[in-house]
Amino acid sequence: MAMKDLLKADDIKKALDAFKGADSFDYKKFFNMVGLKAKSAEDVKKAFKILDVDNSGFIEEDELKHVLKGFSSEGRELTDKETKALLTAGDKDGDGKIGMDEFAALVHE
Template sequence: MSPLDGGKPKDNLYKSSLTDTSHHIAFLTPLFWINDRARTSTRIKMSLSSVLSADAIDAAMKDCQAPDSFNCKKFFQQCGLTKKSPAEVKKVFGILDNDASGFIEEEELKFFLQRFNPGARVLTEKETKAFMSAADDDSDGMIGADEFQAMVLS
């Protein structure tokens, strides 16, 4: 039986509440959506720290706190990504690809620093365009995993 036809869920994955009993409309809320942002932030930190040291990330973040001070190649050197294997670089790409599309689009790129530290600033338009230009070899407006890897390891 499902929660929609009056049954109770077999596990605690969903909680239901009737908000309009005259229409018997049940709204199901997946419990994993609650505090999803905090969990995502924790997942990203844990995943990035499996490849990069927290101290190196902090050092790289400190160097680009001021607007228009971000340089992607310098950032990758400081955080230690340039010394990682191609597989590790692709793993980091997967973490940075926020929507899991297989590409980092310009909109995602604006929030690049926040993937390393949720309290970080947003990249300026100038920084975003420079980053895209440095990595987008085929000029399609997106950075693919291979383009990202080539830029980081060059």
């Protein structure tokens, strides 16, 4: 499954275009713009599984760096600063990675 099977391609493109500049990424606005915030818990789980590239059950820092590419191959890599900010926002238990429940909470913030 790909994100375009879950979300509208136009919404993904608009959201990616809005955050093209380095250090411009705002996860709250991004998840809202792509339509993920309005999706069901089941769809958010599907999105998590797409972003969990190594199927570890967690989205680790390296996967977070490429999170926009998980929405579209045309997405850019997050800067180190953006990656750290996203990890800090999502990692509620302090284990250095984002689990499915943490991801769902992040999306719905």
